Amino acid sequence: MFFASDNWAGAHPNIAAGLSANAGGFSTAYGDGALDQAVYQRFSEIFEREVAVFFVATGTAANSLALTAYNKPGGISFAHRESHVIEDECGAPVYFSGGSRLHEIDGALGKIDPHNLERTIGRFAPEIVHWGRPMAVSITQSTEVGTIYGLDEIETIAAIAKRYSVPLHMDGARFANALVALDTSPAEMTWKRGVDILSFGGTKNGCWCAEAIVLFDLDRARELAFLRKRAAQLFSKSRFVAAQFEAYFKDGLWLDTARHANAMAARLAAAIEDSATAKLAWLPQANEVFAVIKKAEAEKLQAAGAAFYDWHKPHGFDGHISEDELLYRFVTSFATTADEVDRFGQLIA
Numbered sequence: 461m462f463f464a465s466d467n468w469a470g471a472h473p474n475i476a477a478g479l480s481a482n483a484g485g486f487s488t489a490y491g492d493g494a495l496d497q498a499v500y501q502r503f504s505e506i507f508e509r510e511v512a513v514f515f516v517a518t519g520t521a522a523n524s525l526a527l528t529a530y531n532k533p534g535g536i537s538f539a540h541r542e543s544h545v546i547e548d549e550c551g552a553p554v555y556f557s558g559g560s561r562l563h564e565i566d567g568a569l570g571k572i573d574p575h576n577l578e579r580t581i582g583r584f585a586p587e588i589v590h591w592g593r594p595m596a597v598s599i600t601q602s603t604e605v606g607t608i609y610g611l612d613e614i615e616t617i618a619a620i621a622k623r624y625s626v627p628l629h630m631d632g633a634r635f636a637n638a639l640v641a642l643d644t645s646p647a648e649m650t651w652k653r654g655v656d657i658l659s660f661g662g663t664k665n666g667c668w669c670a671e672a673i674v675l676f677d678l679d680r681a682r683e684l685a686f687l688r689k690r691a692a693q694l695f696s697k698s699r700f701v702a703a704q705f706e707a708y709f710k711d712g713l714w715l716d717t718a719r720h721a722n723a724m725a726a727r728l729a730a731a732i733e734d735s736a737t738a739k740l741a742w743l744p745q746a747n748e749v750f751a752v753i754k755k756a757e758a759e760k761l762q763a764a765g766a767a768f769y770d771w772h773k774p775h776g777f778d779g780h781i782s783e784d785e786l787l788y789r790f791v792t793s794f795a796t797t798a799d800e801v802d803r804f805g806q807l808i809a
């Protein structure tokens with residue numbers, strides 16, 4: 461029973477088959493091969509406009525380079541206080557940009573509160589040389605605590621970013637999970653709501669190692685090409701990332717895998733709701749489930765083979781956590797089975 465992270469899941473068989481099918485022969489290196497070009501075109505079709513696509517190895521690289529694409533001396537990017545770019549990337553966005561800063565914005569359950577954003581970014585609007593100046597706004601979709609921004613919420617945040625002439629970045633490490641949960645289109649959830657640059661994650665949703673920066677603001681494409689190479693993120697055998705995305709998009713596989721992961725999260729949440737020894741912290745909106753469980757009970761579950769971790773209490777969670785309890789995070793994936801969830805449900809009953 462593996463709920464530690466969707467990063468623990470392997471590669472979907474179709475993705476693995478796509479890699480094998482493209483392993484032979486020769487292909488122009490460094491992103492210029494026929495398969496690369498075909499996949500770039502597929503991204504433009506999916507987003508219903510011409511986009512620039514840059515394959516990178518990790519979500520951290522995608523986020524760091526996306527923010528660096530808009531770099532400026534004294535630049536400040538604004539992100540949720542518990543965002544991955546602030547809490548889990550070891551300062552990579554600051555490092556890759558040569559010293560831009562990340563400023564925390566508060567908001568409940570992983571989502572930036574627009575009023576807090578307006579108030580904070582507004583303070584830096586005079587661009588006083590001592591303080592620095594706004595450079596970007598970054599949101600995570602779905603968020604680090606499995607919540608989702610509605611289309612109107614994205615639009616509201618984008619409008620604030622535009623008011624201060626900065627781009628809106630979307631950390632889409634779990635883009636597909638949010639997309640199917642909202643039952644909307646990639647275009648509607650991004651550029652049509654004011655997103656300028658997207659970290660498009662495939663790795664957590666069935667790929668072996670496939671992340672892409674999707675740039676809607678094509679004027680930045682040339683700059684980003686150099687930033688990626690300087691960051692040692694340009695794959696020589698780029699066809700192997702392209703092959704994964706080709707299989708990922710084929711027949712809507714990426715949407716099916718995300719729907720399955722979300723459905724398994726809903727199933728797991730129902731089992732936790734029915735439990736006498738655990739409390740669901742909030743309803744899952746994508747593929748992450750959070751529950752308050754007695755430490756002793758959690759240890760029994762882990763001893764029985766369930767892999768999951770405790771998680772820090774997010775801002776805006778007003779549930780009670782007793783001394784002998786902790787908040788735990790469960791992440792489902794394309795590889796999570798109903799049997800696995802039901803087996804866990806029996807243990808936690």
Ligand SMILES: Cc1ncc(COP(=O)(O)O)c(C=O)c1O
Nearest residue numbers: 518519520521544600604631633
């Ligand atoms: C919300 C979010 N963004 C970005 C990342 C970064 O991905 P990576 O670990 O591949 O750098 C993760 C990692 O799981 C994540 O959860």
Ligand SMILES: C[C@@H](O)[C@H](N)C(=O)O
Nearest residue numbers: 464465466467544548
């Ligand atoms: C670092 C850890 O949070 C990872 N991003 C995950 O979601 O599992």
